[in-house]
Amino acid sequence: MWHRLVEPAGLLYGHMAREAVARGMALPLMEGPAAFTHVRLIEGNSPSALMPLADVPGGWQAELHRLSQPAPPAMLPPGAQVMGILNVTPDSFSNGGQHFEARHAVDAGTAMLQAGCGVLDIGGESTRPGSHPITPEQEWARVAPVLAGLRAQAPQAALSIDTRHSLVMERALSAGAAVVNDVTALRHDPDALGLLAEKNCGVVLMHMRGTPQTMERYAVYEDVACEVVRELGQRVQAALDGGIARERLMIDPGFGFAKTAAQSVELLRRCLLLANLGCRVVFGLSRKRMLGEMTGVARAEDRDPASMAASLPAMALGQPVLRVHDVPAMVQGMRVWQSICRD
Template identity: 85%
Template structure:
């Protein structure tokens, strides 16, 4: 199914986009505020020259339609959303230990909601390169009081559980989580697929090869952007075949997971290929090492400006989730982008 991909190029926004679509020069991108005027057609390993939409040969209409169709909502609020990172771990690469105590994590989550965070992503196991795994019971012991506290004190908040373990998924959903965010795209735990098929929650499928302990050895690609999209597409198909409805699915290209710094840059540059999957897109670039290599900023906690700059290209998708540590800054950046590009 993913042998043929379309890479949209030449974006317009707001009124210019609407005028170009009305005149037949452009197509909307994922039913959002952007429209594209040109494309590159990718069939297997062969990529066409850049061409206007009028020159696209017959036989590509289904792929073009998929790029323009409304995306799945993922069971989270509509429109672009900031997804706040709440790591309840002692060893996260950025803020390990900062929110390890439940009450501190709850306070941090409430502060994020107050400034406009659309989704709180709560995790009890670090997945940084080379991190040490914890048992599902240990992970649940970390996140359970945080979920309970946030559900009680911010009942309007959309809560996400960042886990690869079905035990934690099941308990978190029972405790009020509305989204499961799995860095393994439901490959790690065989019980995860049937469990989530029987639920009514959002599901984030992230691209990664190997495990957090082994992924760096698998960062070998001929075309990183196309391969990531195709491999994510395979996971989307597996989820659909297991009974998880498309409208519940979201996709994350997995920046920094089984990818070198150079590959991450290419993936970000060609991120619009993700529109081929027809799912809401999650961008999780916050404070990552690739940003340090691009900017020369060594400390992860000093990379929030870079995180915002790297996250904003996802706004072209119309309703992305921007997963960050610094929620107030990202909310401001998102609102400025909307003011510039929406009308």
């Protein structure tokens, strides 16, 4: 199904986008604030030259139509949202240990919600490159009091559980989580897909090859952007075949996971290809090593300005979810972008 991809180009925003669509010169991108006037058609490993929409052959109309359809909200509030990262771990690459005590994590999460965060992503196991795995019971012991505390403090907040273990998924959903965010796209735990098919929650499928311990050896691509989209498409199809409705699915291209810094930059440059999958997109670039290489900033916690700049390209993709550590800065950046591009 994903042999043929369409890469949008020539983006317009605001009143110019609306006028171009009305004149038949452009199509809306995922029914968001952007419209595209040109495309590249990619069949296998053979991309076409850039062409205006009027020159697209008739046999590609179904693919064009798919790009213009809105992504389902996947159990989260509609519109672009900021997802706050709440790592309840001692060893995450950026803020490991900062929120390891439950009361500190609850306070931090509450502050993120007050700053305009649309969803909190709570994780009890580090999945950075080379991280050491823990048992599902250990992971649950870390996140359970945080989920309980946040549910008591902010009963209406959307909570996400960042886990690859079905035991943690099931318990977190029972404790009030609305979304499961799995960095393995439901490949790690054989019970995860069947469990989630029976639940009514959002599901984030992230692209990664191998495991956190082995993924760096799999960072070999001929065309990283097309291969990531196609491999994510396979995971979307597996979820659909397993009984999870498309309306519940989100996708994450997995920047930095089984990708070199240069490959992640190329993937970011061509992120509009993700629209081919018809799912809400989660962007997780916050404080990543690729940003350090681009900016020369060594300390992860000093990369928040770069994180905001790198996240904003996702705003063209309809209703993106921007996953960051610094929620207030990202909320400000998102609102400025919306004010400019929705005029």
